[in-house]
Amino acid sequence: MSEPEAIAPSHRDPLPKIWDENSKIGDMLRGRRGLIVGVANEHSIAFGCAAKLRGFGAEVA
Known part of the structure; x- marks a missing residue:
């Protein structure tokens, strides 16, 4: 098995970047x-x- 390729997200980020x-x-x-x-x-x-x-710069999941 080959290594999985990185899959680019096909959707936009639902959380807006407020800056x-x-x-x-x-x-x-x-x-x-x-x-x-x-x-x-x-x-x-x-x-x-x-x-x-x-x-505010946090990484959220």
Whole structure:
């Protein structure tokens, strides 16, 4: 068996990258990781939390 090829994601990233170049808090959580559970759709509270955490530089899953 050959090694699996890297599969490029065929969908867009559902979490928007919120970034303000003039803001000092943009990197507040850079290098941090978090697991967000309960993301049912774009209207769930967990989705909003994940989007904000990503905006502050965190890597969320």
